[in-house]
Amino acid sequence: MRHTKPRPPRVLSIFPTTKGFGYAVFEGPGEVVDWGVQLIPINALHEHNSRVSALVEWYTPDVIVVENYAGQGSRRSARLRQQIQGIARMGRSRGITIESYSRALIRQCFARFNARGKDAIARVIAREFPEMEPRLPPARRPWMSEDYRMGMFDAAALALTHFYISSARDL
Amino acid sequence: MSKPLPSYLRTHRKRSGLTQDEVAFLLGVRSGSKVSRYERLTRKPTLENLFALQVVYRAVPHMLFLGIFEEIEKTVIKRASILAIEVRSLHTGPQAKRKLAALETIVLRDSKMRHQDL
Numbered sequence: 001m002r003h004t005k006p007r008p009p010r011v012l013s014i015f016p017t018t019k020g021f022g023y024a025v026f027e028g029p030g031e032v033v034d035w036g037v038q039l040i041p042i043n044a045l046h047e048h049n050s051r052v053s054a055l056v057e058w059y060t061p062d063v064i065v066v067e068n069y070a071g072q073g074s075r076r077s078a079r080l081r082q083q084i085q086g087i088a089r090m091g092r093s094r095g096i097t098i099e100s101y102s103r104a105l106i107r108q109c110f111a112r113f114n115a116r117g118k119d120a121i122a123r124v125i126a127r128e129f130p131e132m133e134p135r136l137p138p139a140r141r142p143w144m145s146e147d148y149r150m151g152m153f154d155a156a157a158l159a160l161t162h163f164y165i166s167s168a169r170d171l
Numbered sequence: 172m173s174k175p176l177p178s179y180l181r182t183h184r185k186r187s188g189l190t191q192d193e194v195a196f197l198l199g200v201r202s203g204s205k206v207s208r209y210e211r212l213t214r215k216p217t218l219e220n221l222f223a224l225q226v227v228y229r230a231v232p233h234m235l236f237l238g239i240f241e242e243i244e245k246t247v248i249k250r251a252s253i254l255a256i257e258v259r260s261l262h263t264g265p266q267a268k269r270k271l272a273a274l275e276t277i278v279l280r281d282s283k284m285r286h287q288d289l
Binding site (some may be wrong): 008010033034035044058059061131136138 | 173175176179181182185186211278289
């Protein structure tokens with residue numbers, strides 16, 4: 001059926017990691033359209049930019065969401081900060097709204113689900129979006145490095161934080 | 172507010188958990204690369220494959236390609252309005268009446284859909 005109600009904004013969130021980046025695309029807070037991780041060799045900034053660009057061109061998002069690395073709780077390296085800045089710059093050059101949220105704000109939004117850390121937040125997301133559940137990494141132990149798949153859940157957490165904050169703003 | 176994407180094939184496939192090669196097998200095509208081309212719209216599925224996709228994803232074709240469908244629908248409704256004006260001004264009789272009824276159903280679909288959504 002033709003959708004004549006106003007469509008919800010399409011949000012693309014990107015979470016650069018040491019192995020590439022995680023991403024998630026939402027059409028409204030209840031509908032995840034795409035999610036995944038792109039593995040990119042370290043320091044291949046050109047490749048990183050080209051893959052992000054390809055996502056933006058295909059999904060034509062209304063909003064791009066990235067992490068606010070200057071915010072409380074962020075411990076991002078200079079390289080990852082550079083990548084986040086690059087994503088924001090690229091989005092603005094295409095007239096796309098850029099929003100950013102700190103880790104502290106993400107934790108605050110997910111606190112209502114009793115989810116405090118990354119693993120717990122990822123589990124909440126997997127429960128709300130069962131299609132993402134097969135990609136959920138096992139709970140991280142202290143001696144383990146972060147699983148690369150966590151990037152897509154970090155990206156999803158950013159997007160959902162955006163919807164939560166936006167709806168609070170609109171009230 | 173966003174327009175719908177031209178294709179939601181990738182979304183449906185990822186929700187199903189199937190790989191491109193597995194969908195290719197279900198469609199009876201040689202490889203996952205063809206499914207990839209359908210998803211990226213570098214190739215259009217045949218009518219048979221379109222119906223096979225409907226079966227695989229349990230979604231009607233126009234929802235699989237919603238963005239494309241809405242553009243086509245807009246164009247056809249516009250043409251129907253033009254044709255209705257022509258039929259009204261040039262033709263009379265029962266045949267013309269039937270044509271107008273058919274054309275007005277197409278045109279009114281647009282405003283009826285808007286009304287239903289309110």
